[in-house]
Amino acid sequence: MTYRVRSAEERRTEIQANAAAMGIDEAFISTLVDSFYTRIRRDERLGPIFDDAIHDWDAHMPVMKAFWSSVALSTGQYSGKPVPTHMKLEGIEKADFQIWLGLFYKTLEDIAPSEDAIPYFMQRAERIAASLQLAMFGLPSLNESIHT
Numbered sequence: 001m002t003y004r005v006r007s008a009e010e011r012r013t014e015i016q017a018n019a020a021a022m023g024i025d026e027a028f029i030s031t032l033v034d035s036f037y038t039r040i041r042r043d044e045r046l047g048p049i050f051d052d053a054i055h056d057w058d059a060h061m062p063v064m065k066a067f068w069s070s071v072a073l074s075t076g077q078y079s080g081k082p083v084p085t086h087m088k089l090e091g092i093e094k095a096d097f098q099i100w101l102g103l104f105y106k107t108l109e110d111i112a113p114s115e116d117a118i119p120y121f122m123q124r125a126e127r128i129a130a131s132l133q134l135a136m137f138g139l140p141s142l143n144e145s146i147h148t
């Protein structure tokens, strides 16, 4: 068996071609982020959490678009650190992540450019949500064993 090492550039081109075939491009990501945060801000539980923490939404939206462009299209536009950003937020519970993911799913159900685009975004969102929860709440099994 022979292995061919692909350059980062080749890999990026392949990811973007694969995404484009599902209708995922920068224009869709921009619409997705706008639509998702409109829902978030209207949500009775998450809306106040976001509005308390974010004072300049006009500055936050380009950050989120860069983040999803990096995650979905591998463009490298985002260079922030989501884990410490979330760790300093107060009053967030595990159940809030289910609300977040539910709203993200509903947004995709309404506006996804293809059926395949829904799991493409959901898998990535769920993976990142799991790693944020691990950082914020620790491993559930470890916490349980401490209390038994």
Ligand code: HEM
Pocket: 046, 049, 050, 053, 054, 063, 064, 067, 080, 081, 082, 085, 086, 089, 092, 096, 097, 100, 124, 125, 126, 128, 129, 132
């Ligand atoms: C209960 C769930 C969540 C809540 C309440 C939440 C809340 C927030 C808030 C309030 C901010 C702005 C913080 C600030 O600017 O000081 C933020 C930033 C951010 N969030 Fe979340 N978030 C949640 C889940 C997620 C998930 C699942 C993802 C990714 C899939 C995500 C990705 C990000 C990113 C990339 C930023 C920007 C960080 C930066 O400034 O570089 N969040 N979040």
